[in-house]
Amino acid sequence: MEALYQQVYQSIKADITNGKFQVGDRIPSEKELSEKFQVSRITSKKALELLMNEGYVYRQRGRGTFVADSSTNQIKQSPDVKKPLFGLIITSLDGSFGNDLVTSLTEDTDEEFFVILKISLGLPDKEEQMMQELIELGVDGMIVAPAHSEHYSSEILKMVVNKFPLVLIDRSIKGIGVTSVSTDNQEAAQTGVNYLFDIGHQHIAVLMPSNFETTTIEDRIAGIVHAYAEKNVMVDKSLWHADIHSTLPYPLASKEEDIESIKKHIQKHPEITAIFALEYNIALLAKKAIEELDLKVPDDISIICFDSPPFNDLELNFSHLKQDEKELGKKTIKRLMDMYKGDLQIKKDEISATLVKGETTRALTQEGQ
Incomplete structure (x- = not known):
């Protein structure tokens, strides 16, 4: 059985190919599609993204989604096609770990996108609320450092079921197939x-x-x-x-x-x-x-x-x-961009850490033992 987003996608695609929607026509919004097909906003959003990636439609910020003219490659020519907007939810920012990671996620890349950063403080309820807010804002993907490894939120499960671009960073969740990037x-x-x-x-x-x-x-x-x-x-x-x-x-x-x-x-x-x-x-x-x-x-x-x-x-x-916070950030963005572009394979990356010998350890002598 096809995923829900694929069913919505096929329906709109059929309306375009059979002429119900003509070139330049505005097609229903995410909200309108979710109400029509009785699906979540995540599902309707994913269907529209798939149509856009295949060149059937293009988006104009503040106006909506329109049927593209495939003969003129309108989707690529349109200057108003928006850059992807990603949500980033982490538990905290810390000088020992986190600052360089966020810098890498937001700056150390050649891809063009926007990021909304939110801090959950490791509180599951707060984390779930932030996910809901980001979905309502219409983000195109999400990076999350989940508060727990076992008690995952219903919002994460919804994203996984609907194949919404999602990458877990710094940790993963037991018993659920989702792309993750962390230290080994x-x-x-x-x-x-x-x-x-x-x-x-x-x-x-x-x-x-x-x-x-x-x-x-x-x-x-x-x-x-x-x-x-x-x-x-x-x-x-x-x-x-x-x-x-x-x-x-x-x-x-x-x-x-x-x-x-x-x-x-x-x-x-x-x-x-x-x-x-x-x-x-x-x-x-x-x-x-x-x-x-x-x-x-x-x-x-x-x-x-x-x-x-x-x-x-x-x-x-x-x-x-x-x-290696920079590598963690670069790998996370790559995985999220791959998913945004249609590669929905579940992948788990683990980045090696490096031992740095400092002033707080010493070898024990026989007498010292």
């Missing part, structure tokens, strides 16, 4: 743990945010576990700490509360020699907690994390796994 988080985390193993660390604490129900964090955890398995070393999850709340896009605790929590965890486990913070801002909290315990980084406890913003003379250069 499992590979990166495995690299980080192997580095700590190589310089003599065995008692490694893993610090993570309390909302670890995203594929980003889940994949990093999987990478850590895989690294232990390859070394035939038992994972000691008593050293892990998943009670960090202040680094969430919508903080649920103060930084001071999280620092105290980390201090208590370190005091409870004096055998810890290294900390793997799954986010940069958690690494900052860990460093502060260590210092408040009158210990030193990396002399007493080493720290490695994901990402680290540009350094200045007052900050340590953290050892970290550097995500």
Whole structure:
């Protein structure tokens, strides 16, 4: 059975080819088509885009959609054909990760399009509302960093079912086929743990945010576990700490509360020699907690994390796994433009991160172990 948007497309195409709509005639709008065929605006929009891509119609901003004269290639000659408008929904903008990504998405490309940026703060209800608003604005595609990996919104499901151009960035959603672009988080985390193993660390604490129900964090955890398995070393999850709340896009605790929590965890486990913070801002909290315990980084406890913003003379250069934000942005735009032009294949891209050795890790001597 044909998809709904294809049924709408075939109906309008037939009206054009049999002469019901003549060259230059205005055809029904997205809203009018959705009411006539009892389908969503996404479906009618997709049908019109397919007609436009095949040269049957052209659009004029503020006026509507009109039947094109294929003999004169009117769709290409029309100066008023609009550039695609894309929606971009991310959880937050952060100096450690996000700023370069957004720059790449909006500037580092030769394609001509417009982008509307919205920040969801990782709140599912807010995310869904933003999707609805962007659809009502008539966006031609969407890039979303979803708040959760399992509890996806009905709006995402609608876009998938209607084959609306959609790319998930930085994470994916379980159990749903949708194009995504992210860091290879499992590979990166495995690299980080192997580095700590190589310089003599065995008692490694893993610090993570309390909302670890995203594929980003889940994949990093999987990478850590895989690294232990390859070394035939038992994972000691008593050293892990998943009670960090202040680094969430919508903080649920103060930084001071999280620092105290980390201090208590370190005091409870004096055998810890290294900390793997799954986010940069958690690494900052860990460093502060260590210092408040009158210990030193990396002399007493080493720290490695994901990402680290540009350094200045007052900050340590953290050892970290550097995500390639520019490549993530470029690949995401390419995938979205491909979908906008009709390539609806589901693709999953994972970009490798790079290990950067900084000042926050040191090799353990035999005595230091």
